[in-house]
Amino acid sequence: MQTLKLTVNGKPFHAPDVRPHTTLLNWLRDQGLTGCKEGCAEGECGACAVLVARSTEDGGTRLESVNACLVLMGTLEGQEVITAEGLGEPGALHPVQFEMAVRGGSQCGYCTPGFVVSMAAEYYRPEREAGTAHCGPNGFDIHALSGNLCRCTGYRPIQDAAYALGAPDDSDVLAERRAQPAPAPQAIHLHTLDGEFHRPATLAEALDLLDTNPAAKLLAGGTDWGVEVNIRHARAPVTIAVDGLAELRGLTWTNEYLEIGAGLPLTEIERRLGDRVPLLAEWFPQFASRLIRNSATLGGNLGTASPIGDSPPVLLALDAGVVLIGKTGEREVKLSEFFTGYRQTVRQPGELIKAVRIPLPLAPTTGFFKIAKRRFDDISSVAVGVALELDGDIVKRLHIGLGGVAATPIRGTQAEEALTGQVWNEKNVRAAAKLLGSEGTPLDDHRATAAYRAAMLEQTLLKFYFEQTRQGVLV
Ligand SMILES: Cc1cc2nc3c(=O)[nH]c(=O)nc-3n(C[C@H](O)[C@H](O)[C@H](O)COP(=O)(O)OP(=O)(O)OC[C@H]3O[C@@H](n4cnc5c(N)ncnc54)[C@H](O)[C@@H]3O)c2cc1C
Ligand code: FES
Ligand code: FES
Structure with a gap:
């Protein structure tokens, strides 16, 4: 069996016994790197977040956060991983860890290493330092933390920590690391009693x-x-x-x-x-x-x-x-x-x-509508994509994609056909929206009822129409 090799927190590791379904999270914890936690094991909580080194288009390295619970070890041959332990330690905290500590960003601490890692990924994002992002006061995109859940601290102190961050200083080894190439993907073939893993x-x-x-x-x-x-x-x-x-x-x-x-x-x-x-x-x-x-x-x-x-x-x-x-x-x-x-x-x-x-x-005019119980990080009950091209006020091209209303994703062909070649006005759109509401075979399930899904289809086309006309696309 081939031994897998990777770098963790700057140190080389040999992993002779990984199996095809061994996750990075379980392997790291077996090595004593217990900073990353298992909260859900399904990508929802971010307690397991770690950084991986990935190539940039100009030959440098980008440090990106991933859910270690979903990464299978076989994909990491020759790769470089950084955990919360690799960012800083007691007495020599990383700036992200320091801000989280002094601003009260941690209570029980279970989620904290994951937040620290996601925050570090954003801290090292080159576009943030260059000031091209415009999300927070320091260019910090708070959505970088959207995959991390905290059940006890509350998000305000965590946001305070994020917005307090400056730029990495000259002594920051990870900031310097970004100028060097990232490891290229490497092939590996693992033959184990539990099956084969080929990269x-x-x-x-x-x-x-x-x-x-x-x-x-x-x-x-x-x-x-x-x-x-x-x-x-x-x-x-x-x-x-x-x-x-x-x-x-x-x-x-x-x-x-x-x-x-x-x-x-x-x-x-x-x-x-x-x-x-x-x-x-x-x-x-x-x-x-x-x-x-x-x-x-x-x-x-x-x-x-x-x-x-x-x-x-x-x-x-x-x-x-x-x-x-x-x-x-x-x-x-x-x-x-x-x-x-x-x-x-x-x-x-x-x-x-x-x-x-x-x-x-x-097509020049498009819209995406995801109807879900939460605004972010949720599975859709219904999703609708619309792309429209007009010739004057006549519909020249209209494509509508629908998800969540049939056994497969489908096109809203009835509404497409009803509107193509017709005037793009409220009367015609309302009639087509009724047809859209009758597309597919929506089901009742724990996310939504069939009637709600049908109603949402109808509403999205109307919403698309009113949004576009109000924005002056059509006058
Ligand atoms: C917390 C969480 C939130 C999510 N939110 C969303 C969401 O908002 N919207 C959404 O649509 N999905 C969501 N998903 C589902 C998932 O992230 C997506 O389906 C994602 O695009 C899968 O891509 P992947 O590369 O990770 O696929 P993998 O997990 O690697 O593979 C998925 C499947 O595709 C097959 N496959 C992979 N690559 C190929 C290929 N090149 N050719 C043929 N088959 C292939 C695999 O065999 C497997 O069956 C979410 C998942 C999680 C865990
Ligand atoms: S353990 Fe919850 S996202 Fe990995
Ligand atoms: S500090 Fe307890 S879950 Fe976030």
Whole structure:
């Protein structure tokens, strides 16, 4: 069996006994690094947050926070991890730890190392220091802490600590570390009594492995599969990690389309696109938390084929295609034809999702509506993506993507057809909204009733109309 090697808090570690489903959280705690805690084991509380070193586009390092409870050890071959213990220690506190202590940001302390790590990730975010962010008084984006829960301190002192932070000083080794390259993803093949874990070096190698093991579990960010492993004790005889494959991490603009690699974490897409695709820019902050977005991928979101996944309504509105690749070549399937039934897709054994393609030019007016019980970090009851192009006041192009109202994500075709070629006015939109409310086969469940879901569909189209007209898009 191959021994896994990684760096933790600047020190080399050998992990000879990791198994395919060993999480970073459990492994760290076994090494005595008990700062990171298990609160939920499903990515909800952030008590397990750690930093990982990732490459920047200019060859430096970005320190990003992830949920250690969802990271499988096999993905960390040759990688670098920093825990709360690696930031500072009693007598030599890190500035984040110091501010949390002096501003009363900690009571029982269970959540504190996780908050400290998420805060440190934001502290070292280069854009914050450059002053380009404009979230808090010091450029601190408080949403960096959106994946961390505290049950006893209250969030005000924690926010005070965050907003008190200055810039790292010249003696800060982690700030200096950012100028050096991050470790590149490295291949590993673990053969254990509990199964195999492969982290192939190339896409060709991944496809060979998938061809030999068509039932293998593909692993990208692990934010879905990690929950299955921890909470439902799911186990895969063979796991193939694809998140590190360079071929799945591209972001390319052509004249015809924008192609986004299936293995790029959402945070990276968000950063690299900025506002260039307004619908995606509107959607990203509503997806989970920063901790989850630092790992979660589009390939994983579509790979789950969940009817309540949030990317399908957005990507259906953008009329996106899914690029599937296997040993015999690649093919593009429209997302509207990708889902074939509850958690089923047209993906064949031996194929994986390589990328998502968004046709250009983009529709000029878009909107995303996520109806959930909480504003942030919640699963949607209903999600609607809308993309509209007008020719004067006539609807030239309208795509509506719906999630949460059928066994698969669907298009709002009745409303699309009713409005296309018609005048974009209140009367027509109201009639189309009624049709939208009758789309799909919504269910009653613990999140919402069928009647509520139908009502929300109708309301979102009206909301889209009134928001756009009030903003002067239509006069
Ligand atoms: C706390 C929390 C909050 C969440 N909030 C949201 C939310 O707001 N909205 C939402 O939609 N989801 C949410 N999720 C679910 C999850 O984060 C997303 O589905 C995410 O996009 C999964 O991506 P991943 O890379 O982590 O997938 P993984 O867990 O690695 O994989 C998920 C599935 O996709 C398959 N897969 C992965 N990559 C590929 C590929 N390239 N080709 C084919 N199959 C592939 C895997 O085999 C697996 O079945 C949340 C999860 C958690 C834990
Ligand atoms: S233990 Fe709760 S997010 Fe990891
Ligand atoms: S300090 Fe107790 S949970 Fe946050």
